[in-house]
Amino acid sequence: MHELSIAMGIVNIADAACKKANKSSVSKICLEIGRLSGVEIDALNFVWPAAVERSVLSNAEKEIEIIEGEALCLECSDTFQITNHYDACPSCGSYFKDIQKGGELKVKYIEAIN
Ligand SMILES: [Zn+2]
Incomplete structure (x- = not known):
């Protein structure tokens, strides 16, 4: 499964961060996941317990921040919200756009305990 x-x-990112900081366990991890990242939050939550088992994240609280999609129209320079990659500009109908936000899939921060 993708998720x-x-x-x-x-888990690998958290593990590397812990090794670098000389910590053995993570108390909290915050993730930023964009609407356009292709990640299914429900599916990620579903596989999470199995993925973090016996890792530095096994007792970590997980927080997910959803980043809404935003695009810049390359024809009229309008900035607009998008929910799908194939959405057209609402002002001029153009499909030529730059995704500004919403493709994120990253660890925002990690809080470790010894
Ligand atoms: Zn436009």
């Missing part, structure tokens, strides 16, 4: 590999990737 399982994402969760395992997050």
Whole structure:
């Protein structure tokens, strides 16, 4: 499953961060996930317990911040909200756009305990 590999990737990031900071366990992890990232939050939550088992994240509280999609129209320079990659500009109908926000999939911060 796509989300399982994402969760395992997050575990690896947290593990590397802990090693670097000389910590053994994470108390809280905050993730930023964009609406256009293709990540299903429900699926990620579903695989999470299995993915973090016996890792530095096994007791970590998980917080997810959803980033709404935003695009810049390349024809009329309007900035607009989008929910899908194929949405057209509401002002001029153009499909030529730059995604400004919403593609995020990243660890925002990690709080560690010893
Ligand atoms: Zn436009």
